[in-house]
Amino acid sequence: MKGLLRRTGRIFQIGICGVLFLTACGQGAGEVAPVVDYRNLAEPILPSEASSVPESVPAAGGGVESAAGESPSGSAARETETEPDNTVTITISAAGDVTMGNYDGQDYAYSFRQTAEQIEDEGYFFRNVYDLFSADDMTLVNLEGVLTHSEEKKEGQTYCIKGDPSYVTFLTHGSVECVSMANNHRLDYGESGSQETVEALEQEGITYAYDSYVGIYETKGIRIGYVSVRYWGPGMEQLMKDGIQKLQQEGVDLILACCHWGIERNYYPEDYQRDFGKQCIDWGADLVIGHHPHVLQGIEEYQGKYIVYSLANFCFGANRNPSDKDTMIFQQTFTFVDGVKQESTDIRVIPCSVSSVSDRNDYCPTPAAGSEAQRILDRINEYSRDFGVQFDTDGSVKK
DSSP: OOOGGGTTSEEEEEETTEEEEOOOOOOOOOOOOSOOOTTSOOOOOOGGGOSSSOOEEEOTTSSEEEOOOOOOTTOSOOOOOOOOTTEEEEEEEEEEEEEOSEETTOOSTTOHHHHHHHOSOTTSTTTTTHHHHHHSSEEEEEEOSEEOOOOOOOTTOSOOEEEOGGGHHHHHHTTOOEEEOOSTTTTTTHHHHHHHHHHHHHHTTOEEEBTTBEEEEEETTEEEEEEEEEOSSHHHHHHHHHHHHHHHHHTOSEEEEEEEOSOTTOSSOOHHHHHHHHHHHHHTOSEEEEESSSSBOOEEEETTEEEEOOBOEEEETTOSSOSOOEEEEEEEEEEEETTEEOOOOOEEEEEEESSSSSSSOOSOOEEOOHHHHHHHHHHHHHHHGGGTOOBOTTSBBOO
């Protein structure tokens, strides 16, 4: 359990220049506009966004990237159990695309930026999942879009996503320790925009990884490393393999492979995703986490380890009313005895919506309850069926 603002872990960043130890410090919020109570806001969605087709955000590679209560029994924060002195358990939560800002040209009304400027509580965006994230040992999301004041947009890209650097505190208040950054929006505002994002993350003590920069987060004496790669060709395979080898050389205890891959709004992975995911495990990854399609895809088991093909959107500011709001939190608990990782299939999916309301996006991801939770679980089971993985009503994997 991490506790309030989880300053219990040690965060390292490893790149081509070696190791840099990061410390945590506070950062001020942006200017506050007149307050709107978003809990009770009932204005209709603008006609242009009421369509069943979600807003589109062109991808950096020239394609188009379209955005897509109570948790089910047993999927809330687990009660702390007494462990033998030689045993350590580590629970990791992974969630999908987090875009803390707008794309250039997006209307201000009902946007993420308007919400950010009018809320009084920096914990607003992750308030409905905070109990889950604060009770685990590490939370990892895909940070899609940069946090920068730069106005230098990437040439040839119409839609560029950014938020203010002060927005990084939303992650801290949401008990998010780690982000992956290798995606098609990291360079929307060039290297300077990416670097300003990195500086904001470092100031908050949040670890990150992208391309050749791998991240290591340490908690309970266990060092968790991860690699983040945007897959667009054979060169990326070598980048992932090198990153995993770098982490192995550092002697980490767990390795996660974060893959930005697939086709937007496709609910089933491409053959290359399946091949690459298995390669990651063959190279030494303990868990493969996928994103980019903006919708859910299935989960596959390979050699006793899991490949999560797409976690969908999560706190996604680039779409004010996505047609598919279904998402999930993937959790896996790893057990170490005398420092040695044990074989484990202790996984759980927590069905969620990207919004706490159904008629628009309020950027407040929320665990689903009752029949709605079961509906989302049924979808995950449908997408995972051909992989031989199925989940019970509480989100645990069926043995």
